[in-house]
Every structure is written in structure tokens, then in C-alpha cells.
Amino acid sequence: MKASITLPKPVVEEYIKRFIEEDAFYGDCTVVFPEVVVEAEVVAKESFLLSGVEFARMTFELCECKAKVLKRDGSWVGKGDIILTAEGLAKDVLLAERTALNIIQRMSGVATATRKLVSVVEPYGIRVAATRKTTPGFRLFEKVAVTHGGGDTHRMSLSDCVLVKDNHIAIAGSVRRAVEEAKKASFTKKVEVEVSSVEDAVEAVLAGADIVMLDNMSLKEVEVAVKKIREVGDVLVEASGGITPENAESYAMVGVDIISSGWITHSARAVDVSMRIIK
Secondary structure, three states: OOOOOOOOHHHHHHHHHHHHHHHOOOOOOOOOOOOOEEEEEEEEOOOEEOOOHHHHHHHHHHOOOEEEEOOOOOOEEOOOOEEEEEEEEHHHHHHHHHHHHHHHHHHHHHHHHHHHHHHHHHHHOOEEEOOOOOOOOOHHHHHHHHHHOOOEOOOOOOOOOEEEOHHHHHHHOOHHHHHHHHOOOOOOOOEEEEEOOHHHHHHHHHHOOOEEEEEOOOHHHHHHHHHHHHHHOOOEEEEEOOOOOOOHHHHHHOOOOEEEOOHHHHOOOOOOEEEEEOO
């Protein structure tokens, strides 16, 4: 499993504060013995790869509660396992509840989906990467979840890497011209080119691309493209487009270096977790 992203605490806290604000902008109108001190526990209601528990802890702490993590991010949990405990005034524990659970259920869903895909291609030494097909406002958390699942974040944003896509090529008029323009960016940025044909893949390599993404190409086309690319240059080859655990092994077997998948973020199912007051 790859190392997770280390995020600055102030940055994460600002995100979580906005999540809490979204849920309780005008406060909580359901007031039942708000000043009573309670203890609660967050419980897994199914088996999954855990992600987001540290952020859930921060959520409770921002709401003036004490919280203790019992299961670590990146570990498997089973149905009935207690993930985290929290203690504080009833009004504060209940204020944090939904936001903390939402973070865990969404992030763990992404981590579990990522791990499922990683486990299929890991024997071939293939890296699994995410895409920018993420939930608006929650990308940072979903990208962290990808790393908990053993995946690579790919681009966190448009500023991370030069990625020449089909629309850039359409604007430039050709793959070569698009790459030549793109390479004018900082010397610190790698240039990746998205192509949909064998011919364009070869042209991208000859134009100086560092990474070639074979996008929405058939398995046979990917196989031919990988062979042609290896003949003309030494670049990383990425396959993308409709790749899931059901077909990922086929792409791994034809020799690509990376598989990028929007499925691990945009189609990941949220896991089932709940919080219960125990004292």
C-alpha cells in the first residue's frame, strides 16, 4: 500500500468547519437534554476498508468533544466493529454525528473500491490512479481515500501536471502542435497526452510527451498502441476509460504501466456506519 497524503491540520479543519456549517448553519432545533454528558461509539454495519476516521475524530474535536480512534485508516473492519468513541455534551456529540459519519462512509467507500481494483492488477506491477471525477467540495478527502486503498491520486488539480486532452488537441489542430505548446509550461511539470488512436499515441511520443494516456480505446487497440509506443520511445503508458475490477486484468496483461479509473471515485458505494449513544 502506498503512503497516504499528509495534509496540514489547518487546511482540513477549514473543510470540516464548512461541512458542519452546511449541516447546522442555524443550529440544531432538535434539543433534548443538550447539556447532559454522553458517550457514543461509531460502529461498522458491514465489512469495508476504513478511511476517514482521523477526519471524523477531528470533527468531534471541533465540536468540543473528546474522541478516540479504535481502528486505523487503511485497515479492514468487520460488521459490528467499533471504529471510534466520542464523549461530550449531548448537543455537541449530536452536532458532529452526521458530518463525521458522512466523511467515514464516503471515504471508506472510495478506499474499498480502490483496493478492489488494486488487488486485481497488483500482481502485474500496475499502478491504479484516480481521476478528477470527484465530488465537488470533497475531492481532497476522496483523493486521500484513494491512497488508503493503495491507489495513486493522479492530478489533484489542473495545476499539478500538464495534461493535453482531446479538446486541447482540437483547439491546437494536431497532437504535435498541442504538445509543443504544452511543453512551454514550467520545466518542473511532466507532460501527459490523452489520445484515442494508435497513430496519435505514436505522434505524442515523437512530440516529446512524458506520459501517454490511451483513452477509451479497445483492448486490442491498447495492445497495439503499447507495442508501437515501446518501439519509438521510453514513456509511461496509461490506460483509461471504463476500466473496472471486471476488466482491469485484461488491460494489465497487455503491458500498460498505469490504469486510471473514474469508477473508484464517481461510482464508489458509500459504506454503512452508524453512531449510538452508549452512556
